[in-house]
Structures are given as C-alpha cells and as structure tokens.
Amino acid sequence: MDILGYTLLAVLIVVVIYAITIYNRLVTLKHNVKRAWGNIDVLLKQRHDELPKLIETCKRYMEYEQETLTRVIEARSRVAQAREAGDIPQLGQAEGILRMGLGQLFALAENYPDLKADQTFAHLQSRITGLENSIADRREFYNESVNVYNIGIEQFPDVIVARIFNYRDAGLLEFDASELTDVDVGTLFSS
Secondary structure, X not given: OOHHHXXXXXXXXXXXXXXXXXXXXXXXXXXXXXXXXXXXHHHHHHHHHHHHHHHHHHHOOOOOOHHHHHHHHHHXXXXXXXXXXXXXXXXXXXHHHHHHHHHHHHHHHOOOHHHXXXXXXXXXXXXXXXXXXXXXHHHHHHHHHHHHHHHXXXXXXXXXXXXXXXXXXXXXXXXXXXXHOOOOHHXXXXX
C-alpha cells in the first residue's frame, strides 16, 4: 500500500469514528427526550389518580356546581387519552382545559366553607397543586430536551447521520392559547 492508500484509510477511519460519535450523541439526545417525557408521564398518572378523589370530596359539598365538576372529569379523560396515544399537541390542549377547570373548581371551593375545612379536600388540593407545579417544571425540561434534540438532528454534519438512521423531529409540549392569557379572577367567583 502506498502513501495515498494509507491517507485514504486514515481519512476513512476518522470519518467512521466521527460518524459513530455523532450517532451516539443523537442516541443520547433521543433518550433524553424520552426520559423527560417519562417524568411528565409519571406526574400525569399521579394527578390522574388523585382527581377522582377530589371530585368525590367536592360532590359531597358542591351540589350546585355539577357543571364545573363535569368539566374537570371530561378534561381528565381527554388528558388521559392524549397521554396514552402519545399525542403531544392534543395533550397540551387538554392540559390547558384541565388546568382551567381545576382553577375554577378551587375558586368555587371558596364559596363552601365546609368543603374548605374538610381535611381530605385540603390534602388533595395541596397534592394536586404540588403535582401541577411539578408538571410545569417537567414541561419546561421536556421542551428544552426536545429543542436540543431537534437542533441536533438538523445541524450539519449531524443531519446526514440523522437522515440515514431516520431520526424525526420531536414535538414540543405547547400550551393552549387560553392558558397563556391572564385569568379573569372575577369570572371564577361568579356563579
């Protein structure tokens, strides 16, 4: 083998090592997105399990607020369906509706002193509020992971390896427009 053969072999080895490095980085990014989604999924399941307890507790006191309770139950169902289907855009929309319903439910609870004094309600309200805050934090982490991944599969020369191995953009968990607007607290307290 002459010097040109050794040079070509050395270039080929460098290219293969570089491609392997890119591939391994893309695999890491992909799994970071999956891990971030898994963190959200665990919290969504926990909240999903707590909501029926909250609704049952509220039903004992809020006999005139069935519409609000029904909205929360329906929104819970939509979130569960979107979560199980892995439909990120639909999940974001359903989450917005559920959060608005929970906000209304907690605001209406102010009108029921016996409900507010109920230890089960207080515990569930605190637990669900804590889960909501954790979900919001995990959404931010998930969207950051998706952003890093999506940039990674679009940058040159990584895009070449990404296309060879059929890497696709991951979807951001975006919020419904109504969730981004300020809440009109006055409407929450009117019945």
